Amino acid sequence: MNPRTARKPRPAPPAAAERPDRITAAFERCRAEHRAALVTYVMGGDPDLATARAMALACVEGGADLVELGVPFSDPIADGPTIQAAAQRALGAGTTLEDVLGIAAAVRARSQVPIALMGYLNPMLAGGVEALVRGCADAGVDALIIPDLLPEEAEVLAPAAAEAGVKLVYLLAPTSNPARVEAAARAATGFLYFVSVTGVTGARHAVAEEIAPLVAAVRARTELPVVIGFGVSTPEQARALGPLADGVVVGSAIVKRIAEGRSRRARAERVKRFVRSLGRALRR
Amino acid sequence: MKTAALPDERGRFGAFGGRFVPETLVPALDELEQAWREARADPAFQAELDELLRRYAGRETPVSEAPRMSADVGGCRVLLKREDLCHTGSHKLNNTLGQILLARRMGKKRIIAETGAGQHGVATATAAALFGLPCEVYQGAVDVERQALNVFRMQLLGARVIPVTAGSATLKDAMNEALRDWVTNVRDTHYIIGSVAGPHPYPAMVRTFQSVIGREARRQVLELAGRLPDAVVACVGGGSNAMGIFSAFVDDAHVDLVAAEAAGLGLSTAKHGASLAKGTPGVLHGSRSYVLQDGHGQIQEAHSISAGLDYPGVGPELAYLKDQGRLTLLPQTDAEALDAFQYLARMEGIIPALESAHAISAARKVARDAGPGGLVLVNVSGRGDKDVEQVRKMLEAAPPPRRTRARAARPATKAKARPRAAARKGGRR
Numbered sequence: 001m002n003p004r005t006a007r008k009p010r011p012a013p014p015a016a017a018e019r020p021d022r023i024t025a026a027f028e029r030c031r032a033e034h035r036a037a038l039v040t041y042v043m044g045g046d047p048d049l050a051t052a053r054a055m056a057l058a059c060v061e062g063g064a065d066l067v068e069l070g071v072p073f074s075d076p077i078a079d080g081p082t083i084q085a086a087a088q089r090a091l092g093a094g095t096t097l098e099d100v101l102g103i104a105a106a107v108r109a110r111s112q113v114p115i116a117l118m119g120y121l122n123p124m125l126a127g128g129v130e131a132l133v134r135g136c137a138d139a140g141v142d143a144l145i146i147p148d149l150l151p152e153e154a155e156v157l158a159p160a161a162a163e164a165g166v167k168l169v170y171l172l173a174p175t176s177n178p179a180r181v182e183a184a185a186r187a188a189t190g191f192l193y194f195v196s197v198t199g200v201t202g203a204r205h206a207v208a209e210e211i212a213p214l215v216a217a218v219r220a221r222t223e224l225p226v227v228i229g230f231g232v233s234t235p236e237q238a239r240a241l242g243p244l245a246d247g248v249v250v251g252s253a254i255v256k257r258i259a260e261g262r263s264r265r266a267r268a269e270r271v272k273r274f275v276r277s278l279g280r281a282l283r284r
Numbered sequence: 285m286k287t288a289a290l291p292d293e294r295g296r297f298g299a300f301g302g303r304f305v306p307e308t309l310v311p312a313l314d315e316l317e318q319a320w321r322e323a324r325a326d327p328a329f330q331a332e333l334d335e336l337l338r339r340y341a342g343r344e345t346p347v348s349e350a351p352r353m354s355a356d357v358g359g360c361r362v363l364l365k366r367e368d369l370c371h372t373g374s375h376k377l378n379n380t381l382g383q384i385l386l387a388r389r390m391g392k393k394r395i396i397a398e399t400g401a402g403q404h405g406v407a408t409a410t411a412a413a414l415f416g417l418p419c420e421v422y423q424g425a426v427d428v429e430r431q432a433l434n435v436f437r438m439q440l441l442g443a444r445v446i447p448v449t450a451g452s453a454t455l456k457d458a459m460n461e462a463l464r465d466w467v468t469n470v471r472d473t474h475y476i477i478g479s480v481a482g483p484h485p486y487p488a489m490v491r492t493f494q495s496v497i498g499r500e501a502r503r504q505v506l507e508l509a510g511r512l513p514d515a516v517v518a519c520v521g522g523g524s525n526a527m528g529i530f531s532a533f534v535d536d537a538h539v540d541l542v543a544a545e546a547a548g549l550g551l552s553t554a555k556h557g558a559s560l561a562k563g564t565p566g567v568l569h570g571s572r573s574y575v576l577q578d579g580h581g582q583i584q585e586a587h588s589i590s591a592g593l594d595y596p597g598v599g600p601e602l603a604y605l606k607d608q609g610r611l612t613l614l615p616q617t618d619a620e621a622l623d624a625f626q627y628l629a630r631m632e633g634i635i636p637a638l639e640s641a642h643a644i645s646a647a648r649k650v651a652r653d654a655g656p657g658g659l660v661l662v663n664v665s666g667r668g669d670k671d672v673e674q675v676r677k678m679l680e681a682a683p684p685p686r687r688t689r690a691r692a693a694r695p696a697t698k699a700k701a702r703p704r705a706a707a708r709k710g711g712r713r
Binding site: 073074075076077078079080084088091096097120121122123124125126127147148149150152153170171172173174175176177180184195198199200 | 294302303304305306307308309310311312450451456457460463464467468469470471566567568569570575577579580581582583
């Protein structure tokens with residue numbers, strides 16, 4: 001464990017049942033406003049911890065309804081060049097899972113926005129399952145999104161996550177057949193993540209007409225909120241896709257803006273403006 | 285322990301194996317598993333594969349005596365399974381012919397592969413040419429440079445070689461990129477994984493296609509020597525040639541299965557590829573196995589003189605066999621492999637691949653220990669033509685001592701390590 005997190009004693013988290021379910025509350029609020037939730041992604045530690053923390057907070061200030069924090073991995077097989085490069089920058093800065101949990105804790109200290117960690121199984125489990133779920137609960141992380149963890153392999157993590165009150169989000173793809181949709185819907189907690197393109201993150205744009213029936217088929221099989229991600233990069237796309245789902249995830253487009261920025265303040269302004277524009281698009 | 289019963293229906297070998305992939309790929313893996321299951325029950329498929337292996341690949345490959353090596357190591361009889369004589373110069377074609385038949389059965393229109401040394405890339409390009417399918421091969425940029433001959437062979441065979449510059453620009457990064465391609469083009473593309481690694485059903489399927497090596501070798505050894513060998517020695521990167529030959533002997537408890545991983549510059553350094561000897565359990569490229577990783581679960585860059593062993597993971601079945609105590613691990617350094625490369629050339633007139641030279645080096649030790657009356661079978665998984673230029677440069681840079689048991693880095697191996705270090709950016713170890 002990171003000595004920084006170890007040194008700082010935190011009050012014992014409330015038991016799972018009594019912890020506020022920030023995820024459900026956020027989706028309910030958006031539904032009441034007749035709009036899809038805006039889910040933003042930044043890579044933890046990209047290009048350094050302080051900047052990544054500022055970017056996550058900029059997303060919150062820009063009106064994100066749920067923030068995803070990426071946990072960097074050396075071999076991200078589901079990611080396109082933009083997020084691969086972000087992971088390389090974060091690892092180059094020495095970022096660990098504990099560091100990303102630290103960013104989450106900083107966001108939690110300022111906001112009740114739901115937080116999900118997104119990353120690959122190997123670095124997530126390197127310190128052990130108990131350390132992971134305890135770290136999440138302590139930092140105020142609400143959910144884990146692990147692209148290389150399928151429902152049928154999840155017994156390594158699911159019981160401990162449930163015990164700690166940490167949701168486990170599964171991904172569905174355009175290639176998923178009805179049986180897999182049902183299995184994921186049964187196993188998932190919090191929400192389901194529909195990968196809108198057959199491909200890696202940031203690779204190409206989702207086309208609303210193509211994915212509408214696929215998302216509808218998923219929503220018909222679950223009570224859980226369904227978010228659309230992987231192929232959304234502009235306010236126009238967010239506006240087109242929003243009505244199809246309970247939420248829209250924007251990742252690579254934000255990461256790109258962080259990579260192109262100069263000063264931390266300029267980057268934060270740019271990210272905040274962009275997130276606001278996405279939020280406006282979803283409200284219409 | 286009957287390992288033939290493994291993996292279980294979820295692709296598990298004990299605690300190892302399984303499927304740790306993006307959801308997008310699952311239907312393709314299910315489709316592949318079903319096609320393979322149906323093909324195995326289909327006599328026509330088996331007949332077509334057998335025919336290809338016989339008339340096209342040149343099977344069966346012989347088991348050769350190694351009389352001068354036997355005398356040199358003190359009288360232990362050494363037998364060589366000659367996969368170097370298989371068409372394309374290595375055992376890799378056994379698997380690519382099997383998988384290309386499955387690809388055709390599934391109606392896939394495009395073939396992709398990853399390659400390290402280029403042996404699997406060449407074997408894939410060959411099978412794709414034979415069946416008229418377009419083929420793209422991902423290869424780390426570092427390997428593209430050090431295996432230029434195989435790059436040109438793949439191009440001659442009509443394949444497109446895509447250099448991968450990400451990460452360490454070697455085999456693991458080539459596999460990442462191939463997986464990303466597959467995630468993107470999964471509907472019409474078949475990914476021919478070359479090792480007993482990756483998500484289920486690949487480890488079991490590739491082992492089964494490669495088990496022809498062990499079936500032949502077991503019979504050939506019995507014919508030649510009238511008994512089973514005391515030890516079977518194979519090099520291990522991902523482990524396809526090793527599982528191919530071990531699978532026929534794994535239930536013979538008295539046959540020692542010796543895995544020669546890449547010890548690189550030494551197991552006490554960070555520059556090696558010995559995932560079984562020095563790795564810890566983790567998830568890489570779709571399955572749980574032993575991997576080289578740091579305390580935070582970041583995959584470390586492997587190092588080996590041979591591109592085919594330069595991989596920080598290993599097939600899950602080998603991880604399982606290790607935990608069962610069934611394997612003898614005998615990692616060999618770059619220097620030892622380089623020495624064995626020349627040794628087999630001079631002693632037996634066979635230039636082995638640098639990968640296979642690790643097995644030769646380990647076999648020298650095993651045979652020396654076994655002594656007269658011993659019987660050791662070595663899998664010569666490939667021929668060394670592809671490595672001749674690299675070895676020539678290394679030997680010119682530093683003529684080797686007459687007889688090496690060197691552990692530390694010699695100038696020859698350092699000269700080769702330098703461009704790799706330069707190609708590395710921002711990675712931590």
